[in-house]
C-alpha cells in the first residue's frame with residue numbers, strides 16, 4: 001500500500017518538476033512550493049489509510065491515484081496568479097480574427113501551454129471547452145510573432161544612466177518586442193571577452209522583461225587572438241559585431257577588413273554571424289570646409305556631408321570581397337556577414353544584391369528612422385535625428401522602401417542608441433558634436449506600420465522583417481514565428497488605432513526627450529505582449545517582476 005503512494009507521488013512530482021524546469025525560473029519557484037505541499041499531503045493520507053480497516057483501504061487506495069491523475073493533467077492549467085504574468089494561466093488560448101502564421105493570416109486560435117505554442121487551429125475547427133481552458137479573445141486585433149530586435153544598445157552595466165536592462169526591456173515589451181539582441185558597445189566595459197560577457201549576463205539576470213541575447217565585440221585585440229575569440233564564442237554570444245570606422249567608444253576600437261578576414265574562419269567553425277557597421281573613412285576632398293562658419297553645424301546637411309554614401313559604399317566593397325569566402329566550398333563556409341543599419345540605397349545596395357546573387361552568405365538590415373525621415377525635413381539643431389550612417393534624402397528613402405518590399409533588404413532593427421540628454425546637445429543643436437544615435441525602441445512597430453502603410457505593407461511582411469529573419473540571423477530556432485513548438489512570444493496590436501506621442505504618452509525608454517519620434521502621431525497600438533507564454537505587458541501595465549531571460553548560444 002505504502003509503495004503505491006510513493007510510486008504515484010514520485011511519477012507525478014518528477015513529471016511536474018521536469019515541466020517546470022523547462023519553464024521560467026519563477027515558475028520553478030512556485031513548483032517547489034507545490035511539490036512540498038503535495039508530498040506532505042500524501043504522506044499524511046498514507047499514514048491515515050494504514051491505520052484503517054482493510055475493507056476501506058481498497059477504495060482509498062484508488063483515491064490518491066485518481067487525484068494524482070488530475071494533478072498530472074489538469075493541475076498545471078491554473079497556476080495561481082504569478083508576478084511573472086498578468087494572466088493567471090499557463091494553459092490557455094489566444095483567439096483572434098487575424099493571426100499571422102508562416103502559412104498566412106488566419107481567423108482562429110493559438111493554444112499555449114507552459115510557455116510554448118502547442119496548437120494553432122482555424123476558427124471552423126476550433127472547439128474549445130472554455131470552462132476547462134481559458135480563452136483570451138482579441139477580436140479583430142492582430143496577433144503576430146513578437147518582434148525580435150537584433151540591434152539595440154542597452155548600455156548596462158556601466159552606462160545604465162543612458163538606458164538600462166529594466167527600462168530598455170520595459171520599453172521593448174510596451175512596443176511588442178519580445179527579444180532583443182544587445183550590442184557589445186556603449187555599456188562599460190564593452191562585451192569583448194568571456195569575462196565582460198559575464199558582467200552583461202549578471203546585469204541582465206532578474207532585470208529583463210523581454211528575452212535578451214548578446215552580440216560580442218570583434219575588436220583588433222581578439223581578432224588577432226583566435227583563442228580569446230573562441231572563449232567569447234564558447235561563453236554564448238550569438239555572434240560578433242565590429243565597426244569599420246571609429247565607434248565613438250574608447251574601449252571599442254575599429255577593425256579593418258584584414259581583422260575581419262582573420263576572424264571569419266573561427267566564425268565559420270562556430271556557425272555564427274558577424275554584424276558590421278559598414279562605413280569607412282574616405283577622403284572628403286575638402287568637402288568639409290564650412291561655407292558659413294561654425295553656425296552651419298546646426299544644419300543637418302552639414303552633418304550629411306561629413307558622412308557621404310561613399311563611406312558606406314567603400315566599406316561594403318571591402319566586405320563583399322571577404323564574403324566570397326562564405327560561399328559553399330569557400331574557406332569560410334558557415335560564416336555569415338550581416339550589414340547593419342544600411343542607409344545608402346544606391347550603389348551600396350547594388351553591391352550587396354550582386355554578392356547575394358553570387359551565393360555569398362550576406363544579409364542586410366535597415367532601421368525605421370531611415371524609412372520614416374528625410375534629411376531635408378530635419379529641423380536645424382534637432383540633434384535627436386543625428387545617427388550614423390546619416391538619414392539621407394527623400395529619394396533615397398523611397399529606394400530603401402523599394403528594396404525592402406523587393407526583399408533586397410532582409411530585415412529591420414531599431415539601432416536604439418540612446419545617451420544622456422546632455423550628450424545630445426539639444427540646446428546648442430550642434431550636429432557635429434552631439435551624440436549620434438536615435439532612440440526608438442518602443443516605437444518600432446508603430447513607426448514601421450505608420451510609414452509603411454502607404455506602400456501597402458502586409459502583416460506577413462512585418463512578421464518576416466521583424467521576427468522571422470531576425471530570429472534566423474541570431475540563431476533563435478524556437479522564436480520568430482507563430483508555429484507549433486515555438487516559444488509563445490506574441491504581440492497583439494490594433495493597426496487602426498492612432499495616438500500622439502506627447503508628454504502624456506507612457507514612454508518607457510529612459511530619456512523620452514531625445515527620441516526622434518516624440519511629437520509625432522503614429523498608428524498601431526500595442527495591446528498585449530507575451531514572452532514565453534507570460535503576459536508581460538498589457539495596456540500600459542507591466543508585470544511586477546522581470547522574469548524574462550538572458551539568452552546564451554547553446
Ligand SMILES: NC(=O)N[C@H]1NC(=O)NC1=O
Pocket residue numbers: 153185186247248249277386387388389415417436437438
Ligand atoms: N556607438 C553607437 O551606438 N553608435 C551608433 N549610433 C549610431 O547612430 N550609429 C551607430 O553605430
Ligand SMILES: [Zn+2]
Pocket residue numbers: 277340341388
Ligand atoms: Zn552602427
Ligand SMILES: [Zn+2]
Pocket residue numbers: 151153183415417
Ligand atoms: Zn548600433
